[in-house]
Amino acid sequence: MFDDFLVRAMLAGVGVALAAAPLGCFVIWRRMAYFGDATAHAAVLGIALSLAFSMPIFGGVLLVSLLMAITVSSLSGRGFAMDTLLGVMAHSSLAVGLVAVSFLSGIRIDLMSYLFGDILAVGTTDLMVIWGGAFIVLGLVVWRWSGLLLSTLNADLALASGFNPKQEQLFLTVALAIVVAVAIKVVGVLLIAAMLIVPAATARSYSGTPEMMAIIAACIGAFCGLSGVQASYVFDTPTGPTIVCISALLFVISSVASRVSFFRRSL
Amino acid sequence: MLIECDNVSVHIGKRSILSQINLSVNEKEIITVLGPNGSGKTTLFKTFIGALEPSFGSIKKKPNLKIGYVPQRLYIDETLPITVTRFMNLPSRYSSDKIETALGHAGVPGLGKQQIQDLSGGQFQRVLLARALLGKPDLLLLDEATQGLDHRGSADFYRQIAHVRETLGCAVVMISHELHVVMRQTDRVICLNGHICCQGKPETVSGSPEYHSLFGLDKDSEAALYLHQNHHKHSHS
Known part of the structure; x- marks a missing residue:
């Protein structure tokens, strides 16, 4: 069954969606929507490095994303606002990455496939990396859930209950870096942020508790992965962007629907 | 004795925030900490909850001292859906009976199923109080817990605190x-401005010259306010 490239593509999409959804909730709650973007941009530098030292793409991307994540989270709160830091880091690492790629003589890489992903080329080894990464991330999130949630609500409340908000933030950024590294093949650098945020944003209006929001976001993400692969096959469209288009469409429909029902209730 | 600061100084970077604080909190005592902005009130609390270590001096705590903490008016992002019950269950889970009792003690029974975002400022402060009460604290820390409430709302809130102290028997330290x-709910007032300027019974402190210079108050206007509070009686029937 794993021989079929469509099945592999669907499995890969679902794996990324499951890991990205709960993280996406935290990204939204903590108002760090730009963080996914920034880490994803930094990943281009990771691709260049892995090609230069001929190591697996996953390793190079993970290394650079982790560095980026740790730098940003240790610099935040020291004179610069989070969005300023992310802006500086994202654009400079993307630029350095592109310059570094141009130095690689003899190797011609298809940068487009890393920017937009190439989910249909996912092999069995890639699937194992994706699902392994997804399990690690989900494990991290479940293990740190209370501490993460409490530090997101209020750092002082977390401190008073014996959690260390800085440490929780580090767990979150490491998990984000892992998601970026495993997702780069599937949806590509530019669309990872969308996979993080759009399903979680769609889930918001149907959730009463944080847990519910994470679970609904995961279901929406998985659905988008499955239907996106099929739609791209039927309409012969690029797969990564199709997945994101479907989740954007769901977001629009659900926003309109929740507005309408709110309006009806208030009549 | 619940907590005892012995000559505690706290430096953050090169800045000295608190110096030579000698302070002890006794059981069932209500202490109010007053001080201008930047006088180290919140730093004192952070030192109490263990978020900051004293640079000099030492803090002794009663073994297994349980601290309940009510933060300054807290902003919860509206993208985060959370019910009162779920919030109260964070980080440890309690039975729904215990949660209902705590909400009752804080003066907001029956709010459990509400979304936090739908609460008024006063209700939310009381939910925070209820959450702090769940762990059966020996010491309750309130950091400007009534910021943003109107005069009447904060007076009601402090009456609730006095009631909580009587029914649950915990000590209270509050910044206000x-x-x-x-005044009427406090046993002892401490004026803080990097160091302890003056302390004592509320009547003594509000009459002291240190208190007046600390807040730049005109003595007559404060006295008038104080008298107004005490002799203001009228019926609401």
Whole structure:
């Protein structure tokens, strides 16, 4: 069954969606929507490095994303606002990455496939990396859930209950870096942020508790992965962007629907 | 004795925030900490909850001291859906009976199923109080817990605190700007400005020259306010 490239593509999409959804909730709650973007941009530098030292793409991307994540989270709160830091880091690492790629003589890489992903080329080894990464991330999130949630609500409340908000933030950024590294093949650098945020944003209006929001976001993400692969096959469209288009469409429909029902209730 | 600061100084970077604090909190005592902005009130609390270590001096705590903490008016992002019950269950889970009792003690029974975002400022402060009460604290820390409430709302809140102290028997240390409001519910007032300027019974402190110079108050106007509070009686029937 794993021989079929469509099945592999669907499995890969679902794996990324499951890991990205709960993280996406935290990204939204903590108002760090730009963080996914920034880490994803930094990943281009990771691709260049892995090609230069001929190591697996996953390793190079993970290394650079982790560095980026740790730098940003240790610099935040020291004179610069989070969005300023992310802006500086994202654009400079993307630029350095592109310059570094141009130095690689003899190797011609298809940068487009890393920017937009190439989910249909996912092999069995890639699937194992994706699902392994997804399990690690989900494990991290479940293990740190209370501490993460409490530090997101209020750092002082977390401190008073014996959690260390800085440490929780580090767990979150490491998990984000892992998601970026495993997702780069599937949806590509530019669309990872969308996979993080759009399903979680769609889930918001149907959730009463944080847990519910994470679970609904995961279901929406998985659905988008499955239907996106099929739609791209039927309409012969690029797969990564199709997945994101479907989740954007769901977001629009659900926003309109929740507005309408709110309006009806208030009549 | 619940907590005892022995000559505690706290430096953050090269800045000295608190110096030579000698302070002890006794059981069932209500203490109000007053001080201008930047006087180290919140730093004192952070030192109490263990978020900051004293640079000099030492803090002794009663073994297994349980601290309940009510933060300054707290902003919860509206993208985060959370019910009162779920919030109260964070980080440890409690039975729904215990949660309902705590909400009752804080003066907001039956709010459990509400979304936090739908609460008024006063209700939310009381939910925070209820959450702090769940762990059966020996010591309750309130950091400007009535910021953003109107005069009446904060007076009600402090009455609730006095009631909680009587029913649950915990000590309370609170930061407040409103001495005239907390006056009647306080056993001891501490004026803080990097060091302890003066302390004592509320009547003594509000009459002391240190208190007046600390807040830049005109003595007559404060006295008038104080008298107004005490002799203001009328019926609401």
